[in-house]
Amino acid sequence: MEFITILIALGVDQFYKKAENYKNCDWFANYCDWMQLKADSIASQFPSAIGPLSLLLLLAPILIIVAIADNVFAGMGSLFSFIFSIVVLIYSLGPRDISNQVEQYLESLSAGDVDDALKHANTFFSGHHYKPEIEGSPRVIAGVMKRGILLAFNNRILAVLFWFIILGPIGALTYRLTIFLLERFAGGYFGQLHEDELHDTDLDEEKESTNGAEFKSAVQRLYMILSWIPARLCVITFALAGSFSDTLLCWTCATDFVNKNNDELIVTSGLHALKMSADPIDIESDETYQSSDDVVEIEQVLALVKWSLLMVVTIISLMTIVGWVY
Numbered sequence: 001m002e003f004i005t006i007l008i009a010l011g012v013d014q015f016y017k018k019a020e021n022y023k024n025c026d027w028f029a030n031y032c033d034w035m036q037l038k039a040d041s042i043a044s045q046f047p048s049a050i051g052p053l054s055l056l057l058l059l060a061p062i063l064i065i066v067a068i069a070d071n072v073f074a075g076m077g078s079l080f081s082f083i084f085s086i087v088v089l090i091y092s093l094g095p096r097d098i099s100n101q102v103e104q105y106l107e108s109l110s111a112g113d114v115d116d117a118l119k120h121a122n123t124f125f126s127g128h129h130y131k132p133e134i135e136g137s138p139r140v141i142a143g144v145m146k147r148g149i150l151l152a153f154n155n156r157i158l159a160v161l162f163w164f165i166i167l168g169p170i171g172a173l174t175y176r177l178t179i180f181l182l183e184r185f186a187g188g189y190f191g192q193l194h195e196d197e198l199h200d201t202d203l204d205e206e207k208e209s210t211n212g213a214e215f216k217s218a219v220q221r222l223y224m225i226l227s228w229i230p231a232r233l234c235v236i237t238f239a240l241a242g243s244f245s246d247t248l249l250c251w252t253c254a255t256d257f258v259n260k261n262n263d264e265l266i267v268t269s270g271l272h273a274l275k276m277s278a279d280p281i282d283i284e285s286d287e288t289y290q291s292s293d294d295v296v297e298i299e300q301v302l303a304l305v306k307w308s309l310l311m312v313v314t315i316i317s318l319m320t321i322v323g324w325v326y
Contacts, residue, residue, distance in 0.1 A: 001082060002165060003320040009089040010157075010313070014097065023095035025180050032058065032184065036215075051214030055222060059177060066170050088169035092160045092176040098152050102302050105145060109291050109298075114138050121145055124152075142294035146301045150238075150270035151263055153305045155179055158237070158312060159230035165316075175226055181219045224262055231262035234308070235269040241307040242273025250278065274300050 012019050039057035066088070073080040101124045108116035121141050122134050125148055134141060163171030235257070239247035250272040251257055257265070268278040276297060 001078070002085075003316055005082065005085045005089060006161060006164070006316060007313070008086050009093060010309075012090050013093045014099075017097065017100065019090060020094065020096055023091055025095075025177075028062075028177065028180060029184065031062070032181075035061075051212070051216075051218035052221075054212075054215050055181075055218045058181075059174070062177065063170055063174060066173055070169055085164075085169050089160070089164055089172050092164070092169075092172035094156050096156075098149060098156060098305060099302060102145070102149060102298065106295055106298060109138070109142070110295050112291065117141070124148060138291060139294065142291075142298060146271065146276070146298055147267045149298070149301050149305060150266050153308065154227065154230055154234040154266055157309060158234050159227055161312065161316075162230045162233065163226065178219070178223055178226055182223050186216045186219045186223075227262045231266050232257065234266050237308040237311050238266075238270045238273040238304060241311055242270075242304055243275055244273075246275050247273045270301070270304065274304055276300075 035058050036054065039054045042053070042057060070081070070084060073084040101120065105117055105120035105124065108114075108120055117138065118134065118141060121144070124145065125134065134144060136144075160172050160175050163175045165171075167174070235247070247269050250268045251260075271278040274297075
């Protein structure tokens, strides 16, 4: 049943573009504003754990409600539980289609419209109530886009599917809300990219002071915990879909696979799988820059993501068939 749910959800997410209109998290943003004041007052009584406790008080009520709803629908019959799982998984994926956004960026870049390409790049990284201001030369922006596409595959699709398989609807929604909190309070996974390649990557000081360093740190830790296993699975799919030997070369030793930062591991492994350099962009070497080179490389990164998704679906289908047989 899980495999069919995943197929339907991915089909809707990939081919029914209007579904994006129903994936906004305005309700959660309003809930965060209201709940955080109450959570902070309660958590302030435990200064040593104010960040994690505030995060727990923020997420727990929603996840409990989803868990209760899941049990209620399961009690009503498998069909109701099946529909509920599909709805939650569709909502948790994305919220925007990677291919569509990247193709819009490539169209502008190919046409030589740098300003429009920059606008699409900012849109790609922007999250709910989070608007980054990416600046730099076209080559720098293209380098950031390549890294962002690889991270987006994990955060928008693979990790959501992983936690759905492990914990059901509550797992998928937990990861989706974690990404929302990361975008709203901790700069998003945009902040995990090579910050020295951009001119403006610091969070607004007022926003930092309002949200609190402890809460931001708790959100980042939760993100790193939830994405640890999916990040490693993501690297494996990149290795299988691209160059396996080149992917292995980006790990100096086996412990790198375990201990390396999740986002850094995804980016370096994905680029090595395509035999591309994972080094920071040399801004001084823009003299021989040609946008066509970046267009080709970004198309290759997008193709790697598509093949990796196909591989993930294939592996899940094989696991499901084995489960049916045995």
